[in-house]
Amino acid sequence: MTTTDTGREYGTRTDPASGTRTGVAVALRDLNRRFGEVRALDGFSLDLAPGELVTLLGPSGCGKTTALRALAGLEDVDSGTVVVGGRDLRGVPVRQRDMGMVFQSYSLFPNLTARDNVAFGLRVRGQDKAARRRRADELLELVELAGRGDRYPHQLSGGQQQRVALARALAPEPQVLLLDEPLSALDAKVRVALREQIRAVQTRLGTTTLFVTHDQEEALSISDRVGVMRDGRLEQIASPAELYARPATAFVAEFVGTMNHLPGTTTADGVEVLGRRLPATTDRPAGAEVDVLLRPEALVVTPDPRGSGVVVATTFLGAVTRVHVRLGETQRSGARPGQGETQRSGARPGQGETQRSGARPGQGETTVLVDRPSSAVADLAPGAGVTVEPAPDAQPLVA
Amino acid sequence: MAAVITAPPRAPEKRSRRRGGAAWARRLVFVIAGLYFLVPLYAAFRFAISTPDGGISGAVFAGIPAQEGFLDAITLTVRLAVISLVITLVLVVPTAVWVHLRMPRLRRVLEGVTLLPIVVPPVVLIIGVLEVAPPALKGTPDLLALVYVVLALPFAYRALDSGLQAIPLRTLVEASRSLGAGWGRTLVSVVLPNLRSALLAAVVLTVAMVFGEYTMASLDQYETFPVWIVVFQQANARVSVAVSLLALLGTWALLWLISLVDRRRPSPEDA
Numbered sequence: 001m002t003t004t005d006t007g008r009e010y011g012t013r014t015d016p017a018s019g020t021r022t023g024v025a026v027a028l029r030d031l032n033r034r035f036g037e038v039r040a041l042d043g044f045s046l047d048l049a050p051g052e053l054v055t056l057l058g059p060s061g062c063g064k065t066t067a068l069r070a071l072a073g074l075e076d077v078d079s080g081t082v083v084v085g086g087r088d089l090r091g092v093p094v095r096q097r098d099m100g101m102v103f104q105s106y107s108l109f110p111n112l113t114a115r116d117n118v119a120f121g122l123r124v125r126g127q128d129k130a131a132r133r134r135r136a137d138e139l140l141e142l143v144e145l146a147g148r149g150d151r152y153p154h155q156l157s158g159g160q161q162q163r164v165a166l167a168r169a170l171a172p173e174p175q176v177l178l179l180d181e182p183l184s185a186l187d188a189k190v191r192v193a194l195r196e197q198i199r200a201v202q203t204r205l206g207t208t209t210l211f212v213t214h215d216q217e218e219a220l221s222i223s224d225r226v227g228v229m230r231d232g233r234l235e236q237i238a239s240p241a242e243l244y245a246r247p248a249t250a251f252v253a254e255f256v257g258t259m260n261h262l263p264g265t266t267t268a269d270g271v272e273v274l275g276r277r278l279p280a281t282t283d284r285p286a287g288a289e290v291d292v293l294l295r296p297e298a299l300v301v302t303p304d305p306r307g308s309g310v311v312v313a314t315t316f317l318g319a320v321t322r323v324h325v326r327l328g329e330t331q332r333s334g335a336r337p338g339q340g341e342t343q344r345s346g347a348r349p350g351q352g353e354t355q356r357s358g359a360r361p362g363q364g365e366t367t368v369l370v371d372r373p374s375s376a377v378a379d380l381a382p383g384a385g386v387t388v389e390p391a392p393d394a395q396p397l398v399a
Numbered sequence: 400m401a402a403v404i405t406a407p408p409r410a411p412e413k414r415s416r417r418r419g420g421a422a423w424a425r426r427l428v429f430v431i432a433g434l435y436f437l438v439p440l441y442a443a444f445r446f447a448i449s450t451p452d453g454g455i456s457g458a459v460f461a462g463i464p465a466q467e468g469f470l471d472a473i474t475l476t477v478r479l480a481v482i483s484l485v486i487t488l489v490l491v492v493p494t495a496v497w498v499h500l501r502m503p504r505l506r507r508v509l510e511g512v513t514l515l516p517i518v519v520p521p522v523v524l525i526i527g528v529l530e531v532a533p534p535a536l537k538g539t540p541d542l543l544a545l546v547y548v549v550l551a552l553p554f555a556y557r558a559l560d561s562g563l564q565a566i567p568l569r570t571l572v573e574a575s576r577s578l579g580a581g582w583g584r585t586l587v588s589v590v591l592p593n594l595r596s597a598l599l600a601a602v603v604l605t606v607a608m609v610f611g612e613y614t615m616a617s618l619d620q621y622e623t624f625p626v627w628i629v630v631f632q633q634a635n636a637r638v639s640v641a642v643s644l645l646a647l648l649g650t651w652a653l654l655w656l657i658s659l660v661d662r663r664r665p666s667p668e669d670a
Contacts, residue, residue: 074573094576101577107570111592120588121578165574172579 023050023206024085024175026071031080033066033232040066041077042232048176049224051206053199054237057219057255058229064212065180067229071210072178073097085175095124100169100207104181106161108153114140114164115149121172132171139167142201159190166198170205177202177209183218195222216256220244228252250399253293260299260368264292264398271398274299274327276390282398291399296322296371298394303379307387311380312367320371323380325388327366440644447641459641466638472627475540479623480609483547487555487605488598490548495559496590499568506560513556516549521614524549540621547609554604562597599657607650 026048033041040063048054056064069075071082073094082089089097100121108117115136122132140149143163153161162182169177179198183191199222202209213219219226220240227237228251236248247253264273266288270280273292284290301309301323309325368388372380380386390396450456463469498505516524528546529537536542571593575585591598616623622630624646632639 072577074577094573095579095581097577098579099577101574103570103574105567105570107567107574109571109574109589109593110566111589111595120575120580124579124584168574168578178577
């Protein structure tokens with residue numbers, strides 16, 4: 001393999017072969033940035049531990065790219081500090097910040113071969129030709145493009161181009177790796193393969209990495225921690241598992257994974273929803289009508305010809321099948337649901353896409369999504385009557 | 400992946416084959432246009448090589464360099480072309496790049512400004528240039544180069560502007576800078592190589608403009624190549640026509656050379 005990497009063990013955060021340049025801590029403190037009336041960054045703070053891969057996730061316009069560009073030095077901030085490896089980067093220009101960056105759009109220099117692209121940062125640093133050629137070939141091998149060094153960018157596919165861009169960003173052994181939606185221009189299959197490759201390379205080199213994406217599946221699958229952003233601030237930052245299981249706010253809950261909105265009533269120590277009492281924390285007084293958020297897997301659907309729900313569709317997702325069930329308002333009074341169709345048509349649940357289902361309390365009907373093992377949905381064809389209940393261990397979020 | 404690589408070049412081929420029925424119409428247009436250009440050229444050529452006694456001789460071409468004033472005129476024009484080219488590129492390239500990167504809203508304004516030389520009458524221009532020219536240049540033919548810079552502006556700027564539009568300039572520049580390159584290196588190693596076509600177009604247009612410009616030079620009373628052709632015509636029309644033909648051939652050769660260079664070629668590392 002590569003000469004600089006052979007002595008390094010997986011998971012180590014420092015690089016004994018070439019000093020301790022990899023894996024530095026990054027601290028963004030109270031960053032503010034306004035574009036006219038829009039607050040792209042509004043008191044934004046974020047810490048990255050050495051070698052950590054943190055993803056900023058959020059809808060477009062939430063400020064995630066601005067945060068990354070502020071760290072890169074490509075965007076000025078109105079106030080706040082950026083400290084990398086103990087060094088305050090205020091006033092330090094982009095080219096002296098020692099960061100590798102991969103862009104959303106294809107950014108390879110069209111006039112240079114893949115190898116020369118990778119070697120560009122080394123050429124700037126004055127390395128001699130033989131050394132930088134060697135290093136470039138090492139990195140191309142690292143991203144599994146050995147032998148493609150002589151190709152020009154236009155001779156490479158989109159995924160290959162982004163791999164070369166990754167190799168190019170890593171070649172000068174940057175302190176920090178910045179990935180600005182590097183996968184969004186690629187098709188789904190390439191995207192999945194490449195994100196795993198990015199994670200593998202990042203883990204191996206131990207480079208502190210900030211990744212920006214609007215794709216929650218991407219964020220959850222490769223990050224040490226995920227920060228969900230909204231309106232220029234961090235809404236919550238946590239490990240993917242915790243973010244999914246214990247979203248701090250309704251916004252996070254909806255943005256990460258799929259959520260059902262169900263009408264419920266608060267009780268003394270929790271909430272009652274779909275006829276079952278569940279423990280939950282809320283600051284609402286007992287007896288209040290509330291919006292209860294439950295994951296599709298926190299619901300149980302049982303075939304029941306006299307149940308209050310009707311299966312309207314099923315979506316095969318692999319190991320699980322998502323069952324779309326229409327519940328009448330009626331669920332509480334026990335009557336059959338009415339005929340009015342309120343299900344949103346065309347909403348195809350798919351992996352990696354945020355979706356919202358259900359309706360606010362008080363509306364006539366509610367469509368809920370329930371995940372069941374695909375092996376156990378034979379009796380849940382559209383039209384079947386069912387009962388939907390929260391699982392006993394469900395952890396509802398009260399909005 | 401192989402399909403991704405090879406698909407784009409194939410698409411136009413397919414389309415033209417589908418429209419093969421209109422090929423005869425294209426050929427007809429081509430022939431008419433060809434005749435329109437070639438007949439006068441042939442007439443000029445026939446005129447140049449005919450001798451007073453009704454014979455044919457190519458001697459007129461061989462005698463061109465020896466004609467009085469020819470070498471001086473060519474030297475002066477080449478010199479003016481080089482000077483105006485250098486000044487134009489040094490002025491326009493960084494400006495166009497900067498406007499594209501930092502002040503995209505100014506693009507329209509700049510476009511308008513660069514069109515002024517076409518709108519404003521030459522006499523006004525030359526008075527303006529005389530007004531602002533350094534005193535040391537006044538009375539020298541080099542002053543003409545400054546006028547040519549102004550005249551070349553619309554062509555050079557437009558060529559570069561469309562070239563800059565065609566590349567992801569901002570991303571390329573940001574990538575270069577994040578890799579540690581300064582502005583100078585970014586411009587030389589990243590921006591300019593990817594503007595090659597646009598730069599060549601700017602060069603050709605500027606040079607062609609200088610080689611064809613008559614009004615300014617004659618107003619300023621310098622005998623540049625075009626002025627010489629007109630003046631000399633009165634003495635010897637046959638030689639004058641022969642020179643014009645050669646100038647045309649020279650321009651063609653230049654264009655052809657440039658289109659050769661401009662083809663996407665696998666280049667070795669430019670280090």
